[in-house]
Amino acid sequence: MKRFVFPLVLGVVGVAILLSLALWQLRRLEWKETMLAGITAQIHGPVQPLPPKGADTRPLKYTPVELVGGTTGDDLLVLSGQKGVGAGYRVISAFETGEGRMILLDRGFLPEADKSQPRPPTALIVQGNIHYPNESDRYTPEPDLDQNLWFARDIPSMAARLKVEPILVVAAQVEGDTQGISPQAISISGIPNDHKMYAITWFLLAIVWSGMTALLLWRNRR
Known part of the structure; x- marks a missing residue:
């Protein structure tokens, strides 16, 4: 037994x-x-105006907003890639709203071959979502400021670099001259x-x- x-x-x-x-x-x-x-449900919710300046927008992550204004011609490039296209960059631009506010706009994907193409100031109407991506950790390299190349979207550092409010809107739909940049709307596909x-x-x-x-x-x- x-x-x-x-x-x-x-x-x-x-x-x-x-x-x-x-x-x-x-x-x-x-x-x-x-x-x-x-x-x-929050990503595809009703479009709202940009929250007032100074408001805490972190609880509003994924909230849809509409921006009317234009880029300033200043942008940062985040190393990225797109299936079927290859290597490229996410373009993070300084965006000035019609009310005179300056924020960060993630315009989307730019193929590597188009990196050197001029991106002067351009008027845009943007529908997108407020976002606070968590992409940096201790293994993320520091940005190469001489080459204007970043390896993660770091909202505080990018906002300080472009001298804008630390608010990021990721474009989903853009009206105006996209300058060869394809919007990459927020989705849940990247959440494991x-x-x-x-x-x-x-x-x-x-x-x-x-x-x-x-x-x-x-x-x-x-």
């Missing part, structure tokens, strides 16, 4: 732990899908959601553990 107790206990405990991990991932999946649905895969993995491991336990018990009968 002693030959069965230890493998049986080990098997039951192991399966219980693996099943609890799988169920936890399913709860995380439900939470993540609810969060993504909320973000999607791997909880279903993790849950399946834990369930499969629980099945394997059960099978190994059964095999061990069968062998101990001999």
Whole structure:
């Protein structure tokens, strides 16, 4: 009887732990899908005017806004790439609204071959979303200011560089001269959601553990 107790206990405990991990991932999946649905609804919500100067816009992340004004001709290039096109840059421009406010505008993707093309001031009507991307960490290289090349969208540093308010609007639709820049609207596609895969993995491991336990018990009968 002693030959069965230890493998049986080990098997039951192991399966219980693996099943609890799988169920936890399913709860995380439900939470993540609810969060993504909320973000999607906010991205495609009603268009609003730009919040007043000095207002805390961080709680308004993803809020749709409309801008009427124009670029100043000053911009920053963030190293990027686009499927089917190749390497290129996100163009972050200083944008002056009709009320005289200066903010950051993420105009979208510029192919590498068009980097040297002139981008003088141009009038634009923009529909986009307020955004505060979290792209920098301790491994992100410092921007190459001589080449005007950045490796992440760093709102405070970029705003200081262009001498504008630390507010970023990511363009979704642009009316006017786009100067070869393709808007890249905010979407949830870049937000990872791997909880279903993790849950399946834990369930499969629980099945394997059960099978190994059964095999061990069968062998101990001999």
